Amino acid sequence: MSAILPPSERLWWKHPLDRLEAVWIGIAFVWCMVLFFMMVFWHIYGKQNLATETYKTTPEKFSAQAQAVVDKYTVRTETEQNVPVVAPPEGSDVYLIGRLWNWWPILELEKGKTYKLHLTSMDYNHGFSLQPTNINIQVVPGYEHVIKVTPNESGTFSIVCNEYCGIGHHEMVGRIYVK
Numbered sequence: 001m002s003a004i005l006p007p008s009e010r011l012w013w014k015h016p017l018d019r020l021e022a023v024w025i026g027i028a029f030v031w032c033m034v035l036f037f038m039m040v041f042w043h044i045y046g047k048q049n050l051a052t053e054t055y056k057t058t059p060e061k062f063s064a065q066a067q068a069v070v071d072k073y074t075v076r077t078e079t080e081q082n083v084p085v086v087a088p089p090e091g092s093d094v095y096l097i098g099r100l101w102n103w104w105p106i107l108e109l110e111k112g113k114t115y116k117l118h119l120t121s122m123d124y125n126h127g128f129s130l131q132p133t134n135i136n137i138q139v140v141p142g143y144e145h146v147i148k149v150t151p152n153e154s155g156t157f158s159i160v161c162n163e164y165c166g167i168g169h170h171e172m173v174g175r176i177y178v179k
């Protein structure tokens, strides 16, 4: 038997299953099942890939909503680009835009308070990765992802884009402050 030469008998699939072959198929099947149930397990206990509500939206509609919140709750601006820092009240809807190549605006949240975070992309697929917490959410254009967030730790958190989105991908970082 050789893996390189053609099989000596053309109708090789009609041969009875070799014991070793059956064992490997068995191992592969069991491993597939393990990986499959790990997805469910990780979703519930891993606390990484959150359950998000997703709705259809448009860049125009979402920017208008985000702008309204920014106009209302901006407390200061930061960086050379004058990115607004938005400190919304507890329980409110908070909007975050991902686009080539930044996250806008900067959010300032309070520890132990709950907010509804709305996420979308203006252009291509981006990845919302909160560091160092390692929370990951896909940010898909045309869709609005809504996540309930209750920060349980204060500090400065970074948002890095973890979905390759072009030449400025590595510069696509954002910030969330938790007081």
Ligand code: CUA
Pocket: 099, 101, 125, 126, 127, 161, 162, 163, 164, 165, 166, 169, 170, 172
């Ligand atoms: Cu946005 Cu990578």
